[in-house]
Amino acid sequence: MTKQELFNEICAKKSFLCxxxxxxxxxxxxxxxxxxxxxxxxxxxxxxxxRKYSVAYKFNTAFFEQYGSKGWEVLEESAKFVPDNxxxxxxxxxxxxxxxxxxYAKAFFETMNFDAITVSPYMGEDSLRPFLEFKDKWxxxxxxxxxxxxxDFQYFEHxxxxxxxxxxxxxxxxxxxxNLMFVTGATKTEEFEQIRKIVPDNFLLVPGxxxxxxxxxxxxxxxxxxxxxxxxxxxxxxxxxGNGEDYTEKAEKAAQFLQNQMEPWVDAVCSY
Amino acid sequence: MTKQELFNEICAKKSFLCxxxxxxxxxxxxxxxxxxxxxxxxxxxxxxxxRKYSVAYKFNTAFFEQYGSKGWEVLEESAKFVPDNxxxxxxxxxxxxxxxxxxYAKAFFETMNFDAITVSPYMGEDSLRPFLEFKDKWxxxxxxxxxxxxxDFQYFEHxxxxxxxxxxxxxxxxxxxxNLMFVTGATKTEEFEQIRKIVPDNFLLVPGxxxxxxxxxxxxxxxxxxxxxxxxxxxxxxxxxGNGEDYTEKAEKAAQFLQNQMEPWVDAVCSY
Numbered sequence: 001m002t003k004q005e006l007f008n009e010i011c012a013k014k015s016f017l018c019x020x021x022x023x024x025x026x027x028x029x030x031x032x033x034x035x036x037x038x039x040x041x042x043x044x045x046x047x048x049x050x051r052k053y054s055v056a057y058k059f060n061t062a063f064f065e066q067y068g069s070k071g072w073e074v075l076e077e078s079a080k081f082v083p084d085n086x087x088x089x090x091x092x093x094x095x096x097x098x099x100x101x102x103x104y105a106k107a108f109f110e111t112m113n114f115d116a117i118t119v120s121p122y123m124g125e126d127s128l129r130p131f132l133e134f135k136d137k138w139x140x141x142x143x144x145x146x147x148x149x150x151x152d153f154q155y156f157e158h159x160x161x162x163x164x165x166x167x168x169x170x171x172x173x174x175x176x177x178x179n180l181m182f183v184t185g186a187t188k189t190e191e192f193e194q195i196r197k198i199v200p201d202n203f204l205l206v207p208g209x210x211x212x213x214x215x216x217x218x219x220x221x222x223x224x225x226x227x228x229x230x231x232x233x234x235x236x237x238x239x240x241x242g243n244g245e246d247y248t249e250k251a252e253k254a255a256q257f258l259q260n261q262m263e264p265w266v267d268a269v270c271s272y
Numbered sequence: 273m274t275k276q277e278l279f280n281e282i283c284a285k286k287s288f289l290c291x292x293x294x295x296x297x298x299x300x301x302x303x304x305x306x307x308x309x310x311x312x313x314x315x316x317x318x319x320x321x322x323r324k325y326s327v328a329y330k331f332n333t334a335f336f337e338q339y340g341s342k343g344w345e346v347l348e349e350s351a352k353f354v355p356d357n358x359x360x361x362x363x364x365x366x367x368x369x370x371x372x373x374x375x376y377a378k379a380f381f382e383t384m385n386f387d388a389i390t391v392s393p394y395m396g397e398d399s400l401r402p403f404l405e406f407k408d409k410w411x412x413x414x415x416x417x418x419x420x421x422x423x424d425f426q427y428f429e430h431x432x433x434x435x436x437x438x439x440x441x442x443x444x445x446x447x448x449x450x451n452l453m454f455v456t457g458a459t460k461t462e463e464f465e466q467i468r469k470i471v472p473d474n475f476l477l478v479p480g481x482x483x484x485x486x487x488x489x490x491x492x493x494x495x496x497x498x499x500x501x502x503x504x505x506x507x508x509x510x511x512x513x514g515n516g517e518d519y520t521e522k523a524e525k526a527a528q529f530l531q532n533q534m535e536p537w538v539d540a541v542c543s544y
Contacts, residue, residue: 022372062368062375068383069344076341093368095392096334097419097484100294103334111340120367120392122414124421142394147369149396156438158429166428212369 001087001115002136003178003203007227009055009085011270015259016228018056018089018205020235021046021078022063027240029247036070043078046239049252053259056087056231058205059114076112087231088114089140089205095120095127102130109137116140118183118205121167125174132175139180141171144195146185146208164191168198177201184223186214186232192222203229209258210237216258220265228269234258273359273387274408275450275475279499281327281357283542287531288500290328290361290477292507293318293350294335299512301519308342315350318511321524325531328359328503330477331386348384359503360386361412361477367392367399374402381406388412390455390477393439397446404447411452413443416467418457418480436463440470449473456495458486458504464494475501481530482509488530492537500541506530 010016021043025034032038047057057079064075082088094104094117101119108117109131116138119128131139144154144164154164161169168182184195186208195204204223208214209232216232223230234254242250282288293315297306304310319329329351336347354360366376366389373391380389381403388410391400403411416426416436426436433441440454456467458480467476476495480486481504488504495502506526514522 024375060368060372060375062366062372062379065379066375066383068379069341069348071379072337072341072344091368093366093392093395094334096332096363096365097417097421100332100334103296103332103338107334107337107340107343111338120365120394122392122394122425123365123417123419124424124426126419126421128421145369145395147395147398149369149398149400152396152442153394153435153439154396156428156430156435163425163428163435167425170424 003227006055006087009087010228010266013053013055013259014263014266015053015055016230016232016262016266017054017255017258018058018231018233019050019054019238019255020058020060020233021239022060022235023239024063029243029245031245036067036074040074040077043074044081045248046251047078047081049248050238050255051083051086053255054086056089057082058089058091058233060091060235079112079114087116089116089118090114091118093118093120093142095123097123098126098130101127105131105134109134116181118142121171128171128174132179137179139175140205141167141180141182143168143182144184144188144191146187146212146214150185150188165194165198168195172199172202181205183207186219187212189215189218189222192219196223196225200225201229203231205231205233207233210234216261220262224265224269226269228266275499278327278359281359282500282538285325285327285531286535286538287325287327288502288504288534288538289326289527289530290330290503290505291322291326291510291527292330292332292505293511294332294507295511296335301515301517303517308339308346312346312349315346316353317520318523319350319353321520322510322527323355323358325527326358328361329354330361330363330505332363332507351384351386359388361388361390362386363390365390365392365414367395369395370398370402373399377403377406381409388453390414393443400443400446404451409451411447412477413439413452413454415440415454416456416460416463418459418484418486422457422460437466437470440467444471444474453477455479458491459484461487461490461494464491468495468497472497473501475503477503477505479505482506488533492534496537496541498541500538
C-alpha cells in the first residue's frame with residue numbers, strides 16, 4: 001500500500017485507528033469453546049465488526065506463535081480476512097543479519113502479504129535494508145517504545161543525543177517517508193515534539209493508548225503532520241471490550257469510541 | 273538444561289560447536305526434490321550426521337517462517353529430532369513489552385521446548401524478564417553482533433561506555449550465568465577481552481566463523497573461561513558443505529573439522 005492510499009483511507013474513515021489483534025484462547029468470550037478454531041473465528045468477528053472504524057490491523061506474532069504451527073495458520077488466515085484497502089502490520093519485532101532479514105521480509109511480505117512489519121534497529125543498517133527493497137511495503141522501526149524498559153537503553157546518550165534520536169536520525173536516511181514508519185509509545189508524548197523535529201514526514205505507529213495509559217489527545221496534538229502521520233493502536237481495549245455473547249458489539253463500540261475522538265483531528269487535516 | 277549439563281556435554285564431545293540449521297528449499301542438494309518435506313528430511317539427515325560433534329543446534333526462525341505455517345511445522349519437527357542431551361537454540365531475536373514477551377517465552381520454551389532463545393535488548397528489562405522466569409531455560413541477548421550494521425548503534429558511546437558494554441553490564445544483573453548468555457560476533461574478537469571483563473562467567477554464543485570471516489582460534493583464545501563459556505556457531509559452512517548425494521558425509525566432515533580444531537581448547541579446560 002502507498003502512503004497516499006493510506007492517507008485516503010484515513011480521510012474516508014475519519015480515523016487513524018489501528019486495531020491490534022492479540023488474542024489468547026483463555027481470554028475468549030465465555031460462551032466460546034477454548035480452541036484454536038474458535039480463536040480464528042473470534043479474530044474474524046472482531047475484524048468484521050471493527051473494520052468500519054479501523055484503517056489498519058496489527059497482528060502481534062507472539063500471540064500466534066504461542067500455539068505453534070496451528071497458531072501460525074490462524075495468523076495467516078486472520079490476516080487474509082482483512083479487506084485489501086486496510087493496512088496490515090505484522091508486529092513481529094524482527095531484525096537479523098542481512099541474509100536472514102531477507103528471509104523475514106519474504107515471510108511477511110510475500111508468503112503472508114502483510115503491508116508492514118515492525119523491526120528492532122539494534123543490528124543496524126544491513127538488518128533493515130532487505131525489508132526496504134520491497135515496493136509499496138513498509139518497515140516500522142522501534143524508536144521509543146511504550147514500556148517501562150524503554151528507559152534502559154533508548155535514553156542512552158552521546159553528546160546530548162539519545163539512542164532513540166540517533167535511531168530516528170540514522171534510519172530515516174536509509175529509507176524515506178514512503179517505506180519507513182517508527183514506533184513511538186503513547187506513554188512518551190513528552191518526546192513527540194523532538195521526534196517530529198527529526199522525522200517530520202514519517203508515519204508514527206503509536207501503541208500504549210488504553211491499557212498502558214497513554215492519552216489519544218496528547219498523541220494527536222503533538223504527533224499529527226500534514227498527511228496525518230499517525231496510526232494509533234488499541235488492542236486489549238477493543239478485542240476484550242466485552243466477554244459475553246455481545247462481544248462483537250462491545251468491540252465495535254470501543255472502536256467507534258476511539259474513531260469518534262479521532263474524527264475532529266482527521267477533519268482538520270483532510271479538509272485542506 | 274543446566275550450565276553443568278552443558279559443560280559436561282562439551283567435555284564429553286570435546287567440542288563447543290553449535291550447528292546452525294538455516295535451510296532453504298532452493299539450496300537443497302541437487303538430487304533432492306525441492307519441497308518442504310524434503311527440507312525436513314534434509315534437516316534430520318544433517319542433525320543425524322553432525323550430532324556426534326555438536327553440543328548445540330541453533331535454528332534460525334526466519335528460514336522456517338519464509339515457508340509460512342508449513343515451515344513452522346518443519347521447525348517444530350526438526351527441533352524435536354535433536355537428542356535431549358544436546359542444547360537447542362531458537363535464533364528468533366524476539367523481544368517485546370512484558371505481556372508479549374511472556375507469549376514468546378511460552379511459544380519457544382513450552383510449546384516447542386527449546387533450551388534457549390535469542391532476544392534483542394532494545395526494549396529493556398521488562399522485555400527480557402518473562403524469559404528469565406523459566407527454570408533451566410536460557411536467554412541469549414544480542415550484545416555485539418557479527419554483521420556490518422553492528423557499528424551503527426552498538427558502538428554508540430556515553431562517557432566512554434559503548435552501548436554493547438552497557439547492554440552486557442545491565443542485562444547481566446537481571447539474570448545470572450545460569451540463565452543468560454550473550455551473542456558476540458566472531459568478527460569482533462578485538463573486543464572479547466573487554467567483553468570478558470564485564471561478563472567473565474556467562475556463556476557467549478559466537479556466530480560469524482566461516483562464511484562471515486571470523487577466526488575460531490581468535491575466538492577461543494580470547495573468549496574461553498573456566499567452564500569453557502563458548503558456543504561457536506557454524507551454519508552454511510556445515511549444512512551446505514556438499515551439494516551432491518554425499519552431502520551428509522560432507523556435513524559430517526565439516527563438523528568434525530571444526531570439532532578437531534576445538535579439541536585442544538576443550539582439553540585444556542576439562543582436564544582441570
